[in-house]
Amino acid sequence: MTTNISRRTALRLASGGVAAAFAAPSILRAQGAYPDRPINIVVPFDTGGYNDRLARAFAPFLQERIGQPLNVINRGGAGALLGHTYFLQQPADGYTLLCTSAGPYIPLNILTQDATFKLEDFHMINLPSQDYTLLATSKESGLTDIADVIEKLKADPGSLSIGVQPASADLVNLMILMDANGIPRDGLRIVTFDGGGPARNAVAGAVVDIGLVGGEGFLPLADKITPLLTYDRVQRDNWGGKLVTDINGAEAAFVFGSQRGWGVHASLVKDSPDVYAKILAAIEETSKDPKVIEALTSQQLATTWYGPDESNAQLAASAKVIEQYLDLLKGA
Amino acid sequence: MLDLAAVDSALALLTSSGTAWLFVIPGLLIGLFFGAMPGISITMAMAIFLPMTLYMDFLPAIIFLTSIYTGAGFGGSVPAVLMNIPGTSSAVATTFDGYPMARQGKHNEALGLALAASVIGCLASYVLLLFLIVPVSSVVLKMGPLEMSAVAIWGMLLLGSLSGNSLPRGLLAGVLGLLLGTIGMNTAGYVRGTMGVPWLLDGIPTIPAMMGLLAASQLISLVNAKYLIDDEASRKISFRRIFSGFRMTLQYPTIILRGTFIGVIIGSIPGVGSSISNLLSYSETKRNAPDGASFGTGNPKGVIAAESANSSSEGGAMATMLALGIPGGGATAILLAAFAMHNIVGGPSFIANSKDVVYAIIFSNFAQALLLLVVGLGFVYLAGYIVRVPMRFLIPSVLVVAVFGSYAIDGTASGPITLVVFSILGWAMVRYGYPVAATVVGLLLGSLVEGNLLRTWQISGGDPAYALERPGALLILALMAFSIGMTAWSARRRRRAERLADVES
Structure with missing residues (x-):
């Protein structure tokens, strides 16, 4: 292949092109009103x-x-x-x-x-x-009220395994509930999952006794779980369990999921x-x-x-x- | 089991719109292409095309997306056979025997085997699904960490068989992989071994690491070769020989059946899926084969085992998604999103209320699997021309594709950097006789083993009696022990028979 363009010209053309390519959008940007791209x-x-x-x-x-x-x-x-x-x-x-x-x-x-x-x-x-955090249990667990859970954990903090995600709002909400009921944090049998999905599956399959996970994700599994406690001031998604304000008082502290x-x-x-x-x-x-x-x-x-x-x-x-x-x- | 009325209305649904079927072939082609590009995952391919389905009716949308899923499931095997690069993590075991076959000039047969095993595995998994969708889904949720640990440990048995000539070196390489697999934040929230690099918080990016270990290390050591296949006459691309691969596949129905079964079961477990099932199936087949020693050097049975398991995982993952509304992985999450766009919410009530839709999805997948045979054949035929490219063009091109692919995963330099680091590691390991495949398997299994053992310990509070409450886990462990025992027994019998034959002669 032969061309008449010398190497120097080619370089100059190329660099000019590159410069133009860089300059062009900024010119456009200066002129056009947001958004122009x-x-x-x-x-x-x-x-x-x-x-x-x-x-x-x-x-x-x-x-x-x-x-x-x-x-x-x-x-x-x-x-x-x-x-x-x-x-x-x-x-x-x-x-x-x-x-x-x-x-x-x-x-x-x-x-x-x-x-x-x-x-x-x-x-x-x-x-x-x-x-919002939903505290739920499997339909098979026999637990039907958050009061049962609190009673069991008061008698022996290690009596129920609890599924949560590490470093999550759900974990904070769990500890708020434990502190309010005088249940020592150290004795709890906490099981950590890598995501909300695995934690919910573990709850639904009764792999853990109770779990605290974002409530919306539980909707497809609604047939398999019993909702026990919703961390909000109002009922969400028609779960019908207790609200955190019923248990810890109207001023109850909690974190949104x-x-x-x-x-x-x-x-x-x-x-x-x-x-x-x-x-x-x-x-x-x-x-x-x-x-x-x-x-x-x-x-x-x-x-x-x-x-x-x-x-x-x-x-x-x-x-x-x-x-x-x-x-x-x-x-x- | 089968609800005939629902089957009837499913068939009516499928035949009501001919245009829906127009999306199968483009879907398969998209899937094959994206699946074959290392670094572009099935999830990514489906996410890119998800917005398009917003403007389609429900049936064409689902047929289109599941066609991409089916195509991508096989697409990953093509580079695994031809270049030792698993396009997806589910094609790792395909490289073990597929690539050696290609280097021996049996690339036609290897691709034919892979395609036929994939198609049969996919078909068989949907047949199983048709009958087992409800029982499978009830088992899935019961899989606790102890059961998952047992599955992961079963997978680790493969390490022993990947060790090549030296068992200590193989185990060392496997342990290195396992340890590398634990880098990052563990399931309890502790961060280990990241050296302050935020990109390592989720662990070492598996796909670039795998590409580096398996492919780049291979290619670097091939620098002096002129072609992938030394013998010029063997570099032909021939339909006849691809078909002979098809025929060879049909000679091993047990391997396919075992692969399909493992694939469906493992694939249905959320979060595990096809990247483990192909390893398990390969390892089981190798231990049960009389010629197990020749696995890893281009034994066609290895390809069949891996491919039948990874393609049948699709059926398993679909079972979980349809029956429980739980996505087993990214691809099924996209499908669920597509369902939601059309006002269909997955979950236990979905199967009860819309059996016809479920059957329609299953039947359309039969058709997709059969069409994959045709479309895949053309794809494989064209891809086969790679063996005719001289190495001096192939090596740089593949390395460039690998770099781009590793960049595409999350769009940061962490992918390419991982690729380079692991290429060097892989080259050094090959140079000094350590099996890289063992490290790859360790890397894939490391976090799975660790996370589930940790959770087992958390649930049980350290009490070993917990195992007695989990009959499922005991069953898996018993099956594993039985399988190992059978292998040992048959190996002993074989040795005795050989000795006897020696004496007689």
Whole structure:
């Protein structure tokens, strides 16, 4: 093959091209109004989990309002630490959104994993999904009331095996219940599982006597379990067991399981209020759209609109409770 | 068992829409392609195409996604045979005999064996599923940590048979793998051996480590070879010889049956699945075969054992998903999400209420398995041309693909770095006569063994009498002891017969 282009010319052409390629988007960016290119949604979990499903189900509706395609990027691993770190490393220009279980993972990353970020680096736009801890037992276990469980554990803390995930909101909730009833923590027979799914299967199959796991995930197994205690002030998902407020009083402390939803860089709110306002409006409109609510509800995904103020306040509140029980979370 | 009315309405459902079937072949092709790309998992392939199914009707959506699942299940075996790279962790045992076969110029037969064993395994698993879906699902939830430990320990028996010439070296390599498998946060929340690297908190990334140990180490030692197959005449791609692989598969119905059974049972256990079942089936077949010693050097039975087990795990995982609404792994989690998009919630009530849909899924999988035979044949035929590529082009290309694949897993440099580190380790191990396969098996089983033993200890409070409350675990351990005993007995009888024959001659 012969050409008339000398090596030097070729190099010059190539470098010019490269320079142009680098320069072009920034020129466009300077001129165009936000958003003028596709937007990424970082999900700090692997494909198939709740956040991934939420992001993928919500994205087609959100992109209609934002006017640019949305790409979901999964950055799973290390209890969302890797994904959260990656998200914060992206420029705070509104081209990277976050869909995560903000509570309890952001506080846990900070308190137990020496994360390099602070809670204040994140700004939650809406946390529609508030999972709750459900204390349940297998249908075969013969336990029908939380009072039986407390009585048994009072007589002998090691009498029941208890399935939980290590360093989880569920573990904090277990200890709150134990402390309130004067049951020593040391004697408990705690069995740790690597995820909510395995822990729920163990409860349903009577592999452990009782288990504390996120309640929403129990729904497909509803026929196989007896719900005993819901960690919320109101009944959830028609379980019908006792509420934590029935047992520990109206002021009972507890932590929500997972508070999942949408976030941005906190610096975006301060530095680019226009961009932030656009994202906020798009997420709010999408969340309130009856068509979206119908589509997501059918997939057991939440769209309730709480707004940034309430979402951030709730996240901060559960971060505070988690901090109180920090000693529990550093290695079970 | 079989509800004939539901079968009838399932068939009506399947024949109601001809367009639904148009998605089978694209689905299989997508699955084959993504499955064959090292580093791209079945889950990833299905997640990418999940949003597309939002715009389809329920039946085409499910047929499309399960076709990807079926295709990807076999796709992983192609690079395992041709390049010693398991495209997915479920094809590890396929490399043990498939790759040696390819190097001997029997790549056509090896691919034919793998394809036929996969198709038969897949078909057989869905037949089993048709009858056993309810009993299997009731067993699955009862699998506690002690039972899982027993299964994992059974898998570890394989370490002994992978050791090659030197048992101590084999065990050392296996222990190294097990220890590497415990790096990261353990099930009780303690972090070990991460050296402060956050990417190691979930343990060593298995797929890049496996690619490095098995493939890169092989390729580096092949630098001086001109072609994968030395003999030029053997480098042919021939349908006839692929078909002879098909025929060979049919000669070993026991191996297929055993593989299918192991695959369905192990595949139905959430979180274990096909990456363990292929190892178990391989190890059982090797111990029971009269020519067990030739396993690992290109024995076709090894390929059949591995492939029938990993493809039948699909049926097992589907059983758990349909009967309990529990995803056994990422792929079934995506399928459940697709169900949910169409207002169908998996779980115990699902089978009771929508038997026709369950049967329709099973029947469509029969059809997919049969079509896989055709589509897979074409795919295998084209892929076979890799043996004609000179090594000086093949080695760099495969290494580049491996690097990209390991990057694609989570989009960070942790994959490629792991690949490089384990390539060097693998090369050194091969150089000094340590079996890399034992390390791979150890790595795959390490966290499973550790996590379940730990949980057993937590549940039992350290009381050994707990084992007596778990008849299932005792049964598994008894089966294992029986299997080992039978092997020892038949080996002794064989030796005696050989001695007798020697005396007579």
